[in-house]
Amino acid sequence: MIFLAPWALAIAGLSALGLVALHLVARQRPAVFLLPTTRFVPDQRTLVSRVAARPRDLLLLALRVLLVLAAGAAFAQPVLMPAHGGMARVVLIDGSRDASSADEAFERLRGILGQAVPTSIIVFDSIPSAILPTALDSAMRAPRSGAVGSLSAALVAARRAGATLAEHADSLQLILVSPLARRELDSATMRIRDQWPGAIRVWRSALRVDSSFAWRLEHELAMEDPLGPSVAAMRPAREEQVTRLIRRAPVATDSAFVRQGGTVVRWDSSSATGAAPEGLVAGGDVVVAALGRRAIASGMARARWADGTPAATERRIGAGCLREVGVAMPVAGDLALHARFQRIVRELLRPCGTLPVDTPADSGVILRLVGASTNAAPAAAMRQEKERSSTLARWLLVLAMVFALAELAVRARHEGAVT
Amino acid sequence: MSAGPYGALLDAVRGVRWPAARRVTGATLxxxxxxxxxxxxxxxxxxxxxxxxxxxxxxxxxxxxxxxxxxxxxxxxxTLRTTMIVDASASMAFPEPGLDKWRLARELAVGLASVAHSEADPVGLTIAGPQPLVLAPRARRSVILEMIRALDQTTPAGTSELEPLVTRARATRMVIITDLLGDAAAMLAAIRLRIAARVEVIVVHIVAEQEVEPPPGTLLAVDPERATTRRILDGPMRAAYHASFTGWMHETSASLTAAGARYVRALTSEPASHAVRRIADGSARRGA
Structure with missing residues (x-):
């Protein structure tokens, strides 16, 4: 049992001691004696004080002490605590679109689940969901979600699960199975991580393979083409999905190619001269450069200018799609070598129907996630005291009222006997 | 009807003479x-x-x-018309359980009445209680028994005013048997008037031993006639109480004596026959 306000119990104890002392030094009304000549007794007082060797009115004293202690215990708000023991575990499994196969991580999980440690498993993408340990195998085999994972939401769910497990445990372990894609972290993630008062064990799983490795790029770019350096950074394809990059208007073969499932990206080779700096947004990346705008056909926006105007659009044609990019490269400059711009180019050139990919978070972020401490979180820090209600307090107050009524009755009987 | 418990007293006071304090004006021999x-x-x-x-x-x-x-x-x-005025207020019912003050008052009234009656004096009785009882002075033989019966049927209780009874009593000699804890001041004024009218007044002050020396220990003393009067009587208070009480007795004695009455104090420890003799002999020494 714990007391939410132990100071009340201390005050009650001191008050009870004071009552005992008062009953020793009680002002007592002596026995009544009918004396016709009472008027000749000096009129000073009707009570005398004396120190007794033992308290008088033991029944009255007992009732008063019990009343004070019961009231004090009620105000101290006792809460019966369940028995604690050992460690509990919270496992966060990244099931978002950035997570690739986590077979190794799951095998390790299966091993530790057999240790009879209370475990809460949470699979997360943009929304965390708790699953039973018995559902772990089906969670492994489930196709990856198309949503971006949110570490902030996952950590909040872990905190809640930890608070529940903390009722019956002494310490809590948090295991995070995730590729830790950059996009899964936001500005609140570290603050939320700090709410977990212990270390986080991070089991890195593989980031989903860049779709750019699964498709082939055909292009007719000249050596001096400003897009050349960005395209050259892409690795050779191994799969048969093909994206054709053209710097001219599409011809019949291009249309046939698209209908057969291919992707044609029309990125005219006009250059921007004297253009004001423009912001270009695509796939979560932003570049600001002296880019020129070119008119493009309408379609689904794949990139936008800073003012929201589509900078690249995509139209489905047959089994494939035609993408038009209305971005004019600057004549001079090393924009094509910038990593951010290269990611934008990769995003604009990936085949239709493929998912955008992300890069892993840097090592500093990962170290922050793990935390400086290597200890598991203490369960006492996780318990939600505010949710505790002291049902015992109500019964103790009732008991105190019973004692108060009994004290009144006994006192009235005593005073009646005196008078 | 027999004298009952008063038999020994009546035997003890037989032959006692109780002369008048001054020459009487009665016409009856x-x-x-x-x-x-x-x-x-x-x-x-x-x-x-x-x-x-x-x-x-x-x-x-x-x-x-x-x-x-x-x-x-x-x-x-x-003859000397004599009447006994007996205080039957609650203060006379002390101490319990024997009510010694009331016992002594009754015995004194019966004893003195018997002495007066033996000298052919008409004797009467007035019991001063919440409902006063008056037996007019008579010389007949049954008057003592009537007094005994009236006294035995009375239980002291409540409060009583002696002043009107003193004023209205038809007697030449008046014995007021009281503890003087009632309307003593008013009674004193009435006594002065009766003395001025050449009535012989004897005030017998009944005092209980436990009023002089209350029981030991710390007590909450309560006046039986005024329950709101409550005082603590303990060691330090006893001396002050004793001084106050005895001082009051002396003052009262002096006042009554100065008024012309005769003050006699009778403690409950004193046998009634002894007190009767003392009262009668005192009159003899003062009187005729």
Missing amino acids: GAHPSQRRGNSSEFSEFRPYRQGDDPRRVDWRLLARSDRAYVRLTTDRA
Whole structure:
């Protein structure tokens, strides 16, 4: 049992001691004696004080002490605590679109689940969901979600699960199975991580393979083409999905190619001269450069200018799609070598129907996630005291009222006997 | 009806004489010297003959010897109407359970009445309680038994005012048996008036031993006639109480004596017969 306000119990104890002392030094009304000549007794007082060797009115004293202690215990708000023991575990499994196969991580999980440690498993993408340990195998085999994972939401769910497990445990372990894609972290993630008062064990799983490795790029770019350096950074394809990059208007073969499932990206080779700096947004990346705008056909926006105007659009044609990019490269400059711009180019050139990919978070972020401490979180820090209600307090107050009524009755009987 | 528990008392006071404190004015022949000079055989004095005297009262032998006419005066005796006024207030019901003050008051009333009655004095009784009971002075033989019956049927309780009873009592000698804890001041004023009317007043102050020396220990003293009067009586208070109480008794005695009454204090530890004798003898010493 714990007391939410132990100071009340201390005050009650001191008050009870004071009552005992008062009953020793009680002002007592002596026995009544009918004396016709009472008027000749000096009129000073009707009570005398004396120190007794033992308290008088033991029944009255007992009732008063019990009343004070019961009231004090009620105000101290006792809460019966369940028995604690050992460690509990919270496992966060990244099931978002950035997570690739986590077979190794799951095998390790299966091993530790057999240790009879209370475990809460949470699979997360943009929304965390708790699953039973018995559902772990089906969670492994489930196709990856198309949503971006949110570490902030996952950590909040872990905190809640930890608070529940903390009722019956002494310490809590948090295991995070995730590729830790950059996009899964936001500005609140570290603050939320700090709410977990212990270390986080991070089991890195593989980031989903860049779709750019699964498709082939055909292009007719000249050596001096400003897009050349960005395209050259892409690795050779191994799969048969093909994206054709053209710097001219599409011809019949291009249309046939698209209908057969291919992707044609029309990125005219006009250059921007004297253009004001423009912001270009695509796939979560932003570049600001002296880019020129070119008119493009309408379609689904794949990139936008800073003012929201589509900078690249995509139209489905047959089994494939035609993408038009209305971005004019600057004549001079090393924009094509910038990593951010290269990611934008990769995003604009990936085949239709493929998912955008992300890069892993840097090592500093990962170290922050793990935390400086290597200890598991203490369960006492996780318990939600505010949710505790002291049902015992109500019964103790009732008991105190019973004692108060009994004290009144006994006192009235005593005073009646005196008078 | 027999005298019951008063038998021993009546036997003890038989033969006690209770003379009047002064010459009485009664016309009925009795035991007390009268203010009148009459034809009894008890020679009193010679007085020169004055015109109007009865010639038959002239002492001829003295005339023969002195050639002067003197009339022979004798002392007449008369009865003394005596009434007992007995205080029956709650303060007289002390201490419990024997109610010694009330017992002594009853015994004194019966004893004194018996002594007076034995001298052919009409005796009466007034019981001063919430409902006063008055037995007019009578000389008949059953008057003592009537007094005994009236006293035995009375239980002291409540409060009583003695002043109106003192004022209205039809007696030449009045014995007020009380603890003086009631309307003492008013009663004193009435006593003065009765004394001025040549009534002999004897105040018998009944005091209980436990009023002089209350039981030991710390007590909450409560006045039986005024329950709101409550005082702690403990060690330090006893001396002050004793001084206050005895001082009051002395003051009361002095006031009554100065008024012309006779003050007699009777403790409950004193046998009633002894007190009766003391009262009767005291009158004898003061009186005639």
